[in-house]
Amino acid sequence: MDAEQTTSDARRTMMALRAHRRGGYEQLVYEEAPRPVPGAGEICVAVRAASITFAELTWPETWESDGADRTPVIPSHEFAGVVVEVGPGVTDLAVGDAVFGLVPFNRNGAAAEFVVVPEEFVARKGPTVSDAEAAAAALPALTAWEALNDQLNVTAGQRILIRGGTGGVGAFLTQFAHRLGAEVTVTVTSVAAEDRARRLGADHVIVAGSESDARNRGAFDAAIDAVGADLPEWLYASVRPGGRVVALQEPPSRELADEYGVTASFFVVRVDRARLEELAGLLAAGQIEAAIAQTFPLSDGRAAYASGALPKPAPGKTIVLVS
Structure with missing residues (x-):
């Protein structure tokens, strides 16, 4: 295999936390997965931090979409990172923008090196706010x-x-x-x-x-x-x-x-970009705080989800950090 082909293969794959069968954290494995490609109105983000909602592994939306099985699935729908690719029709964001936001619950999440999300589901993140804080707040x-x-x-x-x-x-x-x-x-x-x-x-x-x-x-x-x-x-x-x-x-x-x-x-929360932008401003100004209980590297993502059954070391969200 020559160098050009190796580089091409690397661009098509990523490391991710995935579940191939319905269940709890015991189904999660850290493995190579296809790297997502943005479609019309979507952006691809290099994930820096992903926040965990422990109950998401019990939600029907995690495992199916319109009644169809979605496995293998990638969990975690709250994230922060940097835009690395934009799809057709994206008008307000560009490669290099630092952003945070939410992934629709019936799509693959952000416990991965890359995630694709509709442009309107994210907002720019201020430079004074850490990726972990932004992901914890979304x-x-x-x-x-x-x-x-x-x-x-x-x-x-x-x-x-x-x-x-x-x-x-x-x-x-x-x-x-x-x-x-x-x-x-x-x-x-x-x-x-x-x-x-x-x-x-x-x-x-x-x-x-x-x-x-x-x-x-x-x-x-x-x-x-x-x-x-x-x-x-x-x-x-x-x-x-x-x-x-x-x-x-x-x-x-x-x-x-x-x-x-x-x-x-x-109610189930709606994603509102204007509110995400206001939230970004409040976080940047230090007018509200996002608490972080603990962090895990992506490679230990299964342990991060398993920690939901244990007492937290401090108040706040559990964050998966992605380099």
Whole structure:
């Protein structure tokens, strides 16, 4: 094989984390895979950092598209990197641009050396923001933004309860709700997390175990669940009649919503480039923070996903770093 052919082959392949069968992290293997080519309106990004949402291996969209099996699949849909190729019709981005954003959930993700994504799913990343920070912010920050602005239309002075106010999405909910001028109450899992919750903007902090206190019944205009493990009845009870409950990971109980006279909703985040650009500005200005719990190299991507069953060493997202 001559040098020209070797170079050509290298351009057609990449290293990636893939699963050939449905399942959990045990199905993931680090291996050579075809390098994606951008189509019309798409860009190819050399990935520098990819963020993990552990639940994505349980989503139907991860494994199929329009009912068709997609395996082998590449996980991780939150990323930052550098544009290396643009497809026909791309007008606003160019090779060399540093970007961050999301991959549609029914496409191969960013746990790879390269990812192809529609141009409108990314925004430019400021030079003062690290790739890991940008990747850590993309999905949870957009989710928090949509929950507060589109689902709840939060305004100054409203009383907002956030269940899990220092988690991946919860930390952004706390920061954004504070910026909107709401009176923010959050729940945390331990006394140790109380200081961080207040630093993020919480006015009041409830430590796990005291959420069902009768004093909190009907005390809030709205409540948001950022934990996702069976919405507890006390969350519905905490909201005044006519208020709202928003769930981020599973549909809420219609029966409990009716019982307490609240409107309960569930949504899947939409990618909005204008909001990604605003997010980039907030990160660059240091007005919000993206927490990183731990990092793994791409070659240890399986261990990164396996860590979801273990206690985190710190609050924040788990990041896969790609050289």
